[in-house]
Amino acid sequence: MANPTFVLRPIWGTGHLMPMLQACRRLLCQSSSNLSLTVLIMRPPTSEAEAEVADLVHREKEADIHGMIHFHNLPTIEYPSNLLEMDDYISELVQLYVPHVRAAIATLAAPVAGVVIDFFCTAVLDICHDLAIPSYVYFAANASTFALLLHLESDKEMEGMVDVPGLPPVPRSSLPLPLQDKTSMSYKWFVYHSRRYMEANGIIINTAAELEPAVLAAIADHAPTIYPIGPVLSLKPPAEEPHECVRWLDSQPPASVVLLCFGSMGSFSAPQVSEMARGLERSGQRFLWVLRGPPAAGEVHPTEANLEELLPEGFLERTKRKGLVWPRMAPQKEILAHPAVGGFVTHCGWNSVLESLWFGVPMAPWPLYAEQHFNAFTLVSDLGVAVAMKMDRERDNWVDSRELERAVNCLMGSSDVGMKVRKKAIAMKDACRKALEKGGSSYSAVQSLYARAAGHQIETQVIVEEAGQI
Ligand SMILES: COc1cc(-c2[o+]c3cc(O)cc([O-])c3cc2O[C@@H]2O[C@H](CO)[C@H](O)[C@H](O)[C@H]2O)cc(OC)c1O
Numbered sequence: 001m002a003n004p005t006f007v008l009r010p011i012w013g014t015g016h017l018m019p020m021l022q023a024c025r026r027l028l029c030q031s032s033s034n035l036s037l038t039v040l041i042m043r044p045p046t047s048e049a050e051a052e053v054a055d056l057v058h059r060e061k062e063a064d065i066h067g068m069i070h071f072h073n074l075p076t077i078e079y080p081s082n083l084l085e086m087d088d089y090i091s092e093l094v095q096l097y098v099p100h101v102r103a104a105i106a107t108l109a110a111p112v113a114g115v116v117i118d119f120f121c122t123a124v125l126d127i128c129h130d131l132a133i134p135s136y137v138y139f140a141a142n143a144s145t146f147a148l149l150l151h152l153e154s155d156k157e158m159e160g161m162v163d164v165p166g167l168p169p170v171p172r173s174s175l176p177l178p179l180q181d182k183t184s185m186s187y188k189w190f191v192y193h194s195r196r197y198m199e200a201n202g203i204i205i206n207t208a209a210e211l212e213p214a215v216l217a218a219i220a221d222h223a224p225t226i227y228p229i230g231p232v233l234s235l236k237p238p239a240e241e242p243h244e245c246v247r248w249l250d251s252q253p254p255a256s257v258v259l260l261c262f263g264s265m266g267s268f269s270a271p272q273v274s275e276m277a278r279g280l281e282r283s284g285q286r287f288l289w290v291l292r293g294p295p296a297a298g299e300v301h302p303t304e305a306n307l308e309e310l311l312p313e314g315f316l317e318r319t320k321r322k323g324l325v326w327p328r329m330a331p332q333k334e335i336l337a338h339p340a341v342g343g344f345v346t347h348c349g350w351n352s353v354l355e356s357l358w359f360g361v362p363m364a365p366w367p368l369y370a371e372q373h374f375n376a377f378t379l380v381s382d383l384g385v386a387v388a389m390k391m392d393r394e395r396d397n398w399v400d401s402r403e404l405e406r407a408v409n410c411l412m413g414s415s416d417v418g419m420k421v422r423k424k425a426i427a428m429k430d431a432c433r434k435a436l437e438k439g440g441s442s443y444s445a446v447q448s449l450y451a452r453a454a455g456h457q458i459e460t461q462v463i464v465e466e467a468g469q470i
C-alpha cells in the first residue's frame, strides 16, 4: 500500500497557501511514518496572484528533495465575472471547483489520511463526508476571529458592543466590514462557513495556546477539537547578499527604527501619504517605511511607488539621515528580526502580527481591510502588545499626522504605555518560541493531530484488510 497522504485544499494568497503548507509540513517533520502532502492548486483569479502561486510552487518543488510534497493542478474552470466583494468571490469559486476536487481525491493512488481546507473552502466538507475522510479546517487568522465567526448569529450586542467569548466587549466598529451588514452576501457566506466548521474533525489555528488562552478556553467546548499549532512562519535563512533595507538597518542604533509596512495589499491615497510623511518627520523617530503605489486598474496588489511624485517636496532630502522609504515589497521578516527595529506600524494581517511577536517587536495598529480592525482591537485590548492609534474608518482608515506622530513616539519612547507594550511583546516572543519547542504547546498540538490522523489510518487499513479476507 502507498504511503498515506494529507490532501491540502488552499486558496491562493500570500497569507493562505504558504502558511497552510508550512503548517502541514510540521506534520511531516513530527511524524514517525512516511506521510506525504498533496496540494490541490486552483488557478488564481488575477495574473499577479497566478505568478505568485507559480513562483511558490516552483520554489517548493526545488526544495522538496525527498519528494514528500506533490502539487496537483485542478482543471481550469470559467470564472464568474459578476461578483464584487473578494470574499464572496472566493467562496463562490470554491463551490465551482468541488467536482474537480472530488475527482482529484477519488483518483489518488495514496490512501488519504485527512483533508486540510482553507477557511473559505468549507464546500469541500461534503466530499470528506461522502468518502469518510477526516477533515480539518486550517484557520489562517487567529482564535479570536474564529470565536467571532462561531458567535455570529448569537446577537449578543449591547450599546454598540459585541460579546465574543474570552474577549473584553468588542466595539461593533472593530468588526470586519462584511460582518457589520447582516444583509450582505459576505455576511451570509461567513455564517455559512462558520456553521460548517462544526462538521470538521478539527480546526488547526495559526496561534499558540499562550497567545490567546482565554478565547481558546471559552470556545473549547463549542467547536471541534482545536489545534493551536502556531506561530506558523515561513522563515528563510538570511540571504547571502543582505537586502538594501537590511544594510541600511545595520547602520542604525539598536531598537531605534520604527517599521511601517502594510501587507500584500496595503497602499494609500496621495493625501494620506503626505499626512504620514508629516507625522513621521515631526516625530523625529528613525523609520523604515515600505510605501507602495496604488494598484493598477483591475488589480488588487500595490505597484512600485514613484516616491518623488508621492512624497512632499524635500521630504526625502530632509529625512535622509533618519529614514528610508522603500517603494516595493520588502523582506518584512528579515527587517523585524533586525536588532535596530524597535516598533512596527502594521496593517494587522495576522501573519504580520505573528512575525512581529516572534521577534518581540511591539506594534501600533493601522488596520485596512479583512479582519484587521478586529485584530487591532485584540492587540491593544487583549494581548496588550500594541499602542492604540486613532483612525477614521469611515474615511478610508484615515490617520491624522498628529496622531501618527503621537502613536509612533509612544511606541518608541519611554512612556508607561510604550514600556508596557514592549515588555509584553518580549514576553510573547518567549512564549511563541517555547510553544514550538519539543514538548511546547504548539509542538504537542501537532503531535495530537498526527496521532489522530495515524489512528484513522490504522482503522482504515484494518477495514480494507478485513474486506480483503471476506
Ligand atoms: C484571500 O483574500 C482575501 C481575504 C479576506 C479576508 O476576509 C476576512 C473577512 C472576515 O470577516 C474575517 C476574516 O478572518 C477574513 C480574513 C480574510 O483574509 C485573510 O486573513 C488572514 C489573517 O489575517 C491573512 O491575513 C490572509 O492573508 C488574509 O487573506 C479579505 C479580502 O479582501 C477584502 C481578500 O481579498
Ligand SMILES: O=c1ccn([C@@H]2O[C@H](COP(=O)(O)OP(=O)(O)O)[C@@H](O)[C@H]2O)c(=O)[nH]1
Residues within 6 Å of the ligand: 014, 015, 261, 262, 263, 264, 265, 290, 328, 329, 330, 331, 332, 333, 348, 349, 350, 351, 352, 353, 355
Ligand atoms: O512588503 C511586504 C509586505 C508583506 N510581506 C509579507 O506578506 C505577508 C502578509 O501577510 P498578512 O497576513 O500579514 O497580510 P495580508 O497581506 O494577507 O493582508 C507577511 O508574511 C509579510 O511578512 C512582506 O514580506 N513584505
